[in-house]
Amino acid sequence: MTDILPGDPRYAALVEGYNHRFTGRPDHVRQVRTTAEVAAAVREAVDSGRRVAVRSGGHCFEDFFANPEIQMLIDLAPMSAVSYDAHRRAIMVEAGITLGALYPILYDTWGVTIPGGTCFEVGVGGHITGGGYGHLSRRDGLVVDHLYAVEVVVVDESGTVDVVVATREPDDPHHELWWATAGGGGGSFGVVTRFWLRSPGVDSDDPSRLLPTAPRRIRRCDVLWSWDGMTEDALTRLIANYCGWLERHSAVDAPETQLWSNLIVMHRSAGIVALTAVIDDAVEGAARMLDDQLAAIGDGTGLTPRSVDRNVVDWMASWMPSYSWPSDPKGRYKNKAGYLRRGYTDKQLATIFRYLADPEYANPAAGIVLTAFGGQVNAVPSGATAAAQRDSVVKASYSAGAWQSPDDDAVNTAWVRAFYRDVYAESGGVPVSGDVSDGSYISYPDVDLADPEWNTSGVPWHTLYFKDNYPRLQRVKRRYDPRDIFRHGLSVRLPD
Ligand SMILES: Cc1cc2nc3c(=O)[nH]c(=O)nc-3n(C[C@H](O)[C@H](O)[C@H](O)COP(=O)(O)OP(=O)(O)OC[C@H]3O[C@@H](n4cnc5c(N)ncnc54)[C@H](O)[C@@H]3O)c2cc1C
Structure with a gap:
């Protein structure tokens, strides 16, 4: 256990995260090495009445x-630490x-992986705790779909600190805490100290069979289109084609769910639109699937890509680090998100073009990212875990990216807020669940959804994130964090 105080050279980096718009100023940062140290730190915070995160x-x-x-x-x-737990027959992380x-x-140890993110x-x-998804999610579902158990430090009504292990076994007395931790978002119920991972339905004491097998080699296709000469018709058709392909090829058992892709449409000032599509090279017809998707995306746009790179690379040594998402340059961000059950309406596409082509705004790190979703994610019922969105085909993120000076906060946050509000103009400025949208992702949190200035839909923020799972999350909150020790702008609230 180490206490890092203001003035310590390590303090500044710890009280500020990835998004430099926010800086904490805690009395100290407690670095912990064991569950017992976490419990002691929480006890100390509770006993002294100090707010902890x-x-x-x-x-x-x-x-948060x-x-x-x-x-x-x-x-x-x-x-x-990471190890095989023979008792629980699961990989402990x-x-x-x-x-x-x-x-x-x-x-390297077991030849397995989880379908998590690439940052x-x-x-x-x-x-x-937020659900966790990545480039294998169409094949393997969310990370929480492979979550067997969690160890959580919690605080009861009397202020007593306890350590609870909660599993997905239906008869586990703490089953509800497992359920809430599987997608209900971090920072709401307690401190998770350990996760145990084992895919559902697996009955083996061989750790190399407990989780999805990792690809060995990945076939990738990277395409760039230029903004030079880009018209509204061409760009909106490109985006509609991309979403349309995902609408057609994201059923739970569709062969194309082996393929994952990201369409990144940057603001005009960046000059480019980029597609990255990948598939395990061992999949039959892998190359054809990539070509078919690319042909479908370009269809009728009249656009000729500036470059098309096709490669087969080692998955772990090459693909994974190469697609490790931009943590650099570190800077100030405002991000927003929404699920798509199908492609955008024509009106939404026109709005997207208007903002991305906006000549009054220039930020080459601003734009939208349309990430392929669906497949095995949608094989799991909405209430089986707290991760409720189980019939979408695209995850959309809207981002004003890394700027460095606080002086630029206003212009960048205003742009992305207005962009999002106008894309969802027909549903009160937010992605209310309906034909096209299905709310948003708690791991892409956006406090504007809880702000009546930006959410005029009448649909509360927690419905946008958790849908019908929210009342159950509140019951878990009342049982495991009745004093609301763990809270932030979008934490689960205690029921009235
Ligand atoms: C560049 C970038 C790329 C990303 N890519 C993806 C992606 O591909 N897929 C995806 O699903 N998500 C992605 N995300 C979102 C990411 O999953 C969330 O931001 C996630 O919450 C980050 O976890 P963290 O531990 O780093 O964050 P932190 O900032 O440390 O924590 C986030 C929240 O969780 C709480 N928390 C953290 N640890 C615990 C714990 N042990 N117990 C209880 N609560 C805890 C914190 O208090 C806070 O409320 C990305 C984010 C960034 C910035």
């Missing part, structure tokens, strides 16, 4: 651990490890 990888979009009201920050980064450290261990600096603590 936890960070794992520090990649939160909002200020970097809020000036937080007085004690628990840093889980030193808790990064401590919550402070980053994805970039976890993937090589899973791969290597993201921490498992925030990632898994």
Whole structure:
């Protein structure tokens, strides 16, 4: 256990995360190495009446651990062990490890992986509790679909700190805590110290069979289109074609769910639109599937890509680090998100073009990212875990990216807020569940959804994130965090 105080050279980096718009000022940062140390830190915070929060990888979009009201920050980064637990027949992962450290261990030791994100600096603590998805999710579902158990430090009504292990076994007395931790978002119920991973239906004591097999070689196709000469018709057709392909090829058992892709449509000032599509090279017809998708995306646009690169590369050594998402340059961000059950309406596409081509705004790190979703994610019922959105085909993120100076906050946040509001103009400025949209992703948190200035839909923020699962999450909150010790801008609220 180490206490890092203001003035210590390590303090500044710990109280500020990925998003430099937010900086905390806790009395100290408590670095912990064991569950007992986490419990002791929480006990100390509760006994002294100080507000406490936890960070794992520090990649939160909002200020949930970097809020000036937080007085004690628990840093889980030193808790990064991974091992096979023969008793639970599951792979145990401590919550402070980053994805970039976890993937090589899973791969080198057992040849397995989890369908998580590709930003290597993201921490498992925030990632898994939020649901967790990545380029294998269409094939393998969400990370929480492989979550067997969690160990959580909780605080009861009397202020007593306890350590609870909750599993997905239906007769586990703490089953509800497992359920809530599987997608209900970090920072709402307690401090998760350990996760145990084992795919559902697997009955083996061989750790190499407990989780999805990792690809060995990946076939990738990287395409760039230029904004030079880009017309509204061409760009909107390109986006509609991309979403249309995903609408047609994301059924649970569709062969194309082996393929994952990201369409990144940057603001005109960046000059490019980029597609990355990947598929395990061992899949039959892998090359054809990539070509078919690319042909479908370009159909009728009249666009000729500036470049098309097709490669087969080693999955772990080459693809994973190459697609480790931009943590650099570190800077200030505003991100927003929404699920798509089908492609955007024509009106929404026109709005998207208007903002991305906006000549009054220039930020080459601003744009939208349309990530392929669906497939095995949609094989799981909405109420089976707290991750409720189980029939979408695209995850959309709207982002004003890394700028450095606080002086530029107003222009960038105003742009992305107006962009999002106008895309969802027909549903009160937010992605209300309907034919096209299905709310948003709690791991891409956006406090504007709880702000009546930006959400005029009448649909509360928690319905947008958790749908019908919210009342059940509130019951878990009342049972495991009745004093609301763990809270932030979008934490589950105690029921009335
Ligand atoms: C560049 C970038 C790329 C991303 N890519 C993806 C992606 O591909 N797929 C995807 O699903 N998500 C992605 N995300 C979102 C990411 O999963 C979330 O931001 C996640 O919450 C980060 O986890 P963390 O531990 O790094 O964050 P932190 O900032 O440390 O924590 C986030 C929240 O979780 C809480 N928390 C952290 N650890 C614990 C714990 N042990 N117990 C209880 N609560 C905890 C914190 O208090 C905070 O409220 C990305 C984010 C970024 C910034």
